[in-house]
Amino acid sequence: DTGVSQDPRHKITKRGQNVTFRCDPISEHNRLYWYRQTLGQGPEFLTYFQNEAQLEKSRLLSDRFSAERPKGSFSTLEIQRTEQGDSAMYLCASSVQGEGYGYTFGSGTRLTVV
Amino acid sequence: DAKTTQPPSMDCAEGRAANLPCNHSTISGNEYVYWYRQIHSQGPQYIIHGLKNNETNEMASLIITEDRKSSTLILPHATLRDTAVYYCIVRVVRNNNDMRFGAGTRLTVKP
Numbered sequence: 001d002t003g004v005s006q007d008p009r010h011k012i013t014k015r016g017q018n019v020t021f022r023c024d025p026i027s028e029h030n031r032l033y034w035y036r037q038t039l040g041q042g043p044e045f046l047t048y049f050q051n052e053a054q055l056e057k058s059r060l061l062s063d064r065f066s067a068e069r070p071k072g073s074f075s076t077l078e079i080q081r082t083e084q085g086d087s088a089m090y091l092c093a094s095s096v097q098g099e100g101y102g103y104t105f106g107s108g109t110r111l112t113v114v
Numbered sequence: 115d116a117k118t119t120q121p122p123s124m125d126c127a128e129g130r131a132a133n134l135p136c137n138h139s140t141i142s143g144n145e146y147v148y149w150y151r152q153i154h155s156q157g158p159q160y161i162i163h164g165l166k167n168n169e170t171n172e173m174a175s176l177i178i179t180e181d182r183k184s185s186t187l188i189l190p191h192a193t194l195r196d197t198a199v200y201y202c203i204v205r206v207v208r209n210n211n212d213m214r215f216g217a218g219t220r221l222t223v224k225p
Contacts, residue, residue: 004157035215042201042215043158091157102148103213105157 004106006092012112013082020078021109025094032075033103034067035091036060043091049075050097082113118202123220126196132189134219136202139183146205147178148213149187151198158201158215161187192223 005024013019025032030051035043046065047057051072061067064082069075079086089110093103119137126132138147146165150158162169162176164185169176175188189196201218 033213040217042199042217045214093157102150102160102163103158104160107155107157 004092004094004104006090006106006109008109009107010110010112012114015084015113016081018078018080019082019111020076021090021092021111023075023077023092023094023106025074025092026104027073029094029096029104030072031095031097032069033093033095034075034077035093037089037091037108038087046077079111082111084113087111087113118204118216120200120202120216120219122217123222125222125224126189126192128194128223128225129191132192132196132221132223134187134189134200134202134221135184136186137184138202138204141182141204143182147176147182147185148203148205149174149176150201150203150213150215151196152201152218153195153198161200192221194223194225197221197223 004026007022011019033048034046036046037043044060045058046061047067048055049069052069064080067077089108091105091108093105095101095103146163148163149161151161152158161173162171164176164178176185178185199218199220201215203213
């Protein structure tokens with residue numbers, strides 16, 4: 001297992017365009033999380049899935065954001081009509097269910113909206 | 115949700131122990147303490163977690179006070195590669211499994 005993979009690593013887009021990021025979790029992990037991180041801040045929780053079900057969404061996840069995990073494996077995060085404020089690192093993590101387990105994070109997708 | 119307080123930055127000499135404190139005075143009885151670190155331009159990396167007892171693994175030791183209101187992460191022999199932001203997190207008490215990160219402590223290991 002190669003860990004959590006995120007694609008692309010970097011994305012530059014023009015304001016108003018739509019972007020989609022992909023996350024491939026560790027295969028035996030049934031939980032998948034999306035975070036956003038801006039410069040100098042800790043990661044902020046966006047949403048998480050247990051298998052294919054999206055169980056929680058942060059208030060940070062505006063209507064322009066949508067996340068899916070259709071078969072309980074990989075996940076996509078789409079941002080529609082991007083704004084400059086969306087520029088950030090988008091991190092994906094996965095874990096097994098349970099209190100005593102840590103998350104495994106990917107290296108993130110750095111989005112720059114110009 | 116229990117909050118954590120960490121110093122914004124710390125320095126440590128290479129080869130010495132790095133002791134990173136975390137205050138979580140409002141922690142509930144069934145909340146775990148987790149530590150992660152984030153090296154520049156990478157995703158956070160899980161280090162260790164504990165509930166009541168002290169814990170040790172190949173990366174670090176976690177010392178939790180008896181009243182559980184604070185903890186210390188110990189890197190026994192810090193190296194330059196341990197320079198990173200270290201996050202102390204207390205798990206929210208829900209059925210959900212989300213970790214809430216604060217600003218963390220920026221540890222700089224100096225030669």
